[in-house]
Amino acid sequence: MTAVTCVRTLRTALLQYHLNLCRSSSLQKDALLERQAQMMSRGLPKQKPILGVKQVVVVASGKGGVGKSTIAVNLALGLAANDVTKTVGLLDADIYGPSIPKMMNLKGHPEVSDKNLMRPLVNYGVACMSIGFLIEETTPVVWRGLMVMSAIEKLLRQVDWGKLDYLVIDMPPGTGDVQLSISQNVPISGAVIVSTPQDIALLDARRGSEMFRKVNVPVIGLVQNMSVFQCPKCNHETHIFGADGARNLAENLGLDIIGNIPLHVNIREASDKGQPIVVSQPQSNEAKAYLQIATEVARRLPISSE
Template structure:
């Protein structure tokens, strides 16, 4: 029997690509340890994003590549996740317990941003992350309905409120505190104060990701987010037609100006699938989001079709990822979550929370 070397195994692992970080496993520093003994190879793989949905795929690819090495008789793969805290915009302090904040934004309303945000949050949780979602749309909160949550939040200490929960994620929205049909007739300062309180006065606990569903536009709420909330990255949602893309560009430029990394662009309502014949039609044009991503040199995170089931499931309080994760639509959202988390995983890590506080006193 020929002797198997660690170098041979490492060379084989360089042929396995991680599509979510855009590198092979070795270059991405995801291979943490290789153990070789008497033809038995054991590989420890560590992913910087939720691993539950992809561990089987990577294990299979690694086993196939390594098993092809002469002398290998057994391959064991251990996959774990290590979701770390990544850098946000400069000058903004991290929030205790929340590792990463992802803002989901659009330049205009009606492009399906809230539906995308809730399914993104559910996708991250489905793959093994602890996730919360903050509905930052004070004037038009929609997450209570989409998540199927009713009732009022409670407080255990009289100072902070407990987040509401459903489908495995935590949630907070002004919609939990007011009647569904109540109109919020507030000026800008009241809105920004409410947003800060919803975020800071909620006992979120330990979260790998918080998804913030922003209102459309580039106004007070977005400015507050940029100045006071540590946002790790932004996802821009648009539809393919030129009118939506024009406003989406404004949103992208706003995040660039305030130093918030752009994780990528999602093209929603990308095409229509006829429920009777299965024919696909580009109702709102096609490929606009991808062209915009190329123009601004950011990632194109995926295309979501216009499908009645997405609307029905959200209206019924059980969004697509919760209702049918194994469907074609569910898989599209799960892949979106993996690309967002993978893009985030390769950003710079924030170590400031590990530094001790240094206090200088005069005696």
């Protein structure tokens, strides 16, 4: 065999070797992708409706302190007030900072049914459940993630809600485990994003909106809280937190602003007394703003098939 023939034979062998390697690598890659897809399909939680609940509406914010819980409370009461034929529930999913018990003027521990399910506490015609009913008012919740998720699972699945047309969930602020778990485990009809007009809050509101889009939860719209302050003495209006930030954000995200809530002392006083403004001062301009939001939310929700 000549040197030229040897070189050609060697080249052919090397080429065949590389082809075999590429083919093997491609097959291994395809097999790996298939295994990953199978594992992900097994690992993703399957959404399971909450027994007796037709539609779930979550109220969320990218950061704390923007009035999310006040909006959730008055939204739930507004949904009930706008249509007396509808039954409404309110779930406090803010484990570390439960405020629904105080705002709804509810105290005490839930009773347990024969089926070992907790019965919600009721006030103003709205059934409520909160971790605040299970701990002392001044006791801090110092829990790690697994305990928090276990508590959320109990609040979702071990409560006898009866028959509800709407369940409003007051989410914790941010985009963490609780938001992700609820969004992936429960079919949510829509999310309401709450923000103040200031730039920092709007930046976090954008993150919240994008999170819901990633988990395929429809965003109903944006509520601009503390939109304007009106002096109680001279009625002069001041945009303390800015004027057009929320509107610009809504346009960029392709969302609608479904309501503007002013910064008003009546709202704060009513909430602190456990007499939300929608029920204690229903004819006030502030209450009418919440009722309008409730109307928009109900109008934009998909028609329930149940």
